[in-house]
Amino acid sequence: MPKTTAAPWVPDDGGLPALQRASKDCRGCDLWRHATQTVFGEGPAHPDVMLVGEQPGDKEDLAGHPFVGPAGRVLDEGLAAVGIDRRRTYVTNAVKHFKFERGTGKRRIHSKPNQLEVQACRPWLEAELSVLRPRVLVCLGSTAAQALLGRTFRVTLHRGEWIRSPLAPHVLATVHPSSILRAPDEAARAEAMEAFIRDLVPVARLLASASGEKRSAAPGS
Ligand code: URA
Ligand code: SF4
Numbered sequence: 458m459p460k461t462t463a464a465p466w467v468p469d470d471g472g473l474p475a476l477q478r479a480s481k482d483c484r485g486c487d488l489w490r491h492a493t494q495t496v497f498g499e500g501p502a503h504p505d506v507m508l509v510g511e512q513p514g515d516k517e518d519l520a521g522h523p524f525v526g527p528a529g530r531v532l533d534e535g536l537a538a539v540g541i542d543r544r545r546t547y548v549t550n551a552v553k554h555f556k557f558e559r560g561t562g563k564r565r566i567h568s569k570p571n572q573l574e575v576q577a578c579r580p581w582l583e584a585e586l587s588v589l590r591p592r593v594l595v596c597l598g599s600t601a602a603q604a605l606l607g608r609t610f611r612v613t614l615h616r617g618e619w620i621r622s623p624l625a626p627h628v629l630a631t632v633h634p635s636s637i638l639r640a641p642d643e644a645a646r647a648e649a650m651e652a653f654i655r656d657l658v659p660v661a662r663l664l665a666s667a668s669g670e671k672r673s674a675a676p677g678s
Contacts, residue, residue, distance in 0.1 A: 461486040461577040467584050473502055476584050480553060486577035488554035488570070493518045498549025498585050505545040505664050507591035507625070508532070509582065511552065511600040511633060515565050518555035523548045524634075531634035531650070532597070538654045539661035549585055551604040552578045567635075575604050586624060592667075594625040595660060598633025606630065617656035627663060631656035 463485030468475045480497045483489060496513035499522060508524075516526030524532050536543050552574055557565040570578075582604065586594075596602040599612045605624060612630050622628040637653055640646035 461573055463578055463580045467580045473585075473588055476581070476588065480581060483553065483581070485580070486554075486574050488552065488556050488574055491557070492554040494521050495553050496521055496523050496550065496555070497553055497581070498547055499523060500547030500549075501545065502589070504547035504589065504591060506541065506593040506595055506660060507547045507549070507586070507589055508595045508597060509601040509605065510548070510550045510597045511635075512550050512567075512570050513553070513555045514567055514635075515555065515557070518557075518565075523550055527638055528634040531637050531653075534650070535634065535653050535657055539657045541657065541661050541664065547585075547589055547591065549582065551575055551582060551601045553581055554578075570600065572608075575600060579604060591625050593627045593660060593663060594622075594629075595657075596628075596630040598631075598636065600633075602630040616652075617659065619659065627660075629656070629660060 463483050466479055466483040466485060468479045477497045480495045483495055489495070496517045510524060510528070513523060514526050514528060517523055517529075523529075533543055536546070552570040555565075556568045556570050556574065558568050560566045594605070596605055599610075602610050602612050606620060606622060606628070610630070612632060616631045618629065620628045620630065632649070632653060634653070637646060637649040640649045
């Protein structure tokens with residue numbers, strides 16, 4: 458077992474609230490040292506979908522909530538476009554602390570978490586999965602996809618496809634919302650957004666058919 462691991466901080470029971478609370482004290486790797494706070498996953502205990510990003514960004518680090526900055530707005534836009542209610546989703550990240558480099562002045566520039574940090578933080582993600590047991594799991598970007606589906610997984614090859622995985626009955630990967638923000642110009646951005654939305658369509662279809670089944674199965678409806 459690697460020395461850098463969140464495992465000693467992860468409680469065995471108590472559900473989501475216990476995990477959220479305990480994560481505040483995690484010292485499983487060095488990322489807590491420079492970050493403001495742990496940004497744990499958030500959402501209902503029985504979400505329609507669990508969404509996994511990479512790590513909190515600058516805004517998330519300050520706010521203490523996942524996907525509330527620019528990438529969060531792209532995510533919201535994508536979900537809204539296919540009719541997925543973000544309030545019915547559980548949103549988390551592969552790594553729970555913001556990793557950054559100092560730019561000029563006070564600017565903090567996102568720095569990609571390395572394999573050791575992703576591995577160290579995995580017990581939190583595993584605990585979230587085992588408590589939530591989501592029916593649908595969506596990986597946003599290669600850090601999340603590789604953390605959950607293996608390091609040989611290629612988002613570029615398999616985005617928008619259902620992936621067979623023991624993690625959940627329905628698993629899909631797409632790009633990270635931040636990649637859309639990094640598009641070089643407006644046309645490329647619009648195209649990247651369209652492709653992101655296209656990837657989310659099968660998820661929305663699945664949810665729509667599931668809620669239809671529930672309605673038709675309900676007695677007296
Ligand atoms: N990017 C992520 O991967 N997660 C966040 O919470 C914000 C930006
Ligand atoms: Fe713990 Fe993860 Fe933060 Fe590292 S990044 S200190 S493993 S919560």
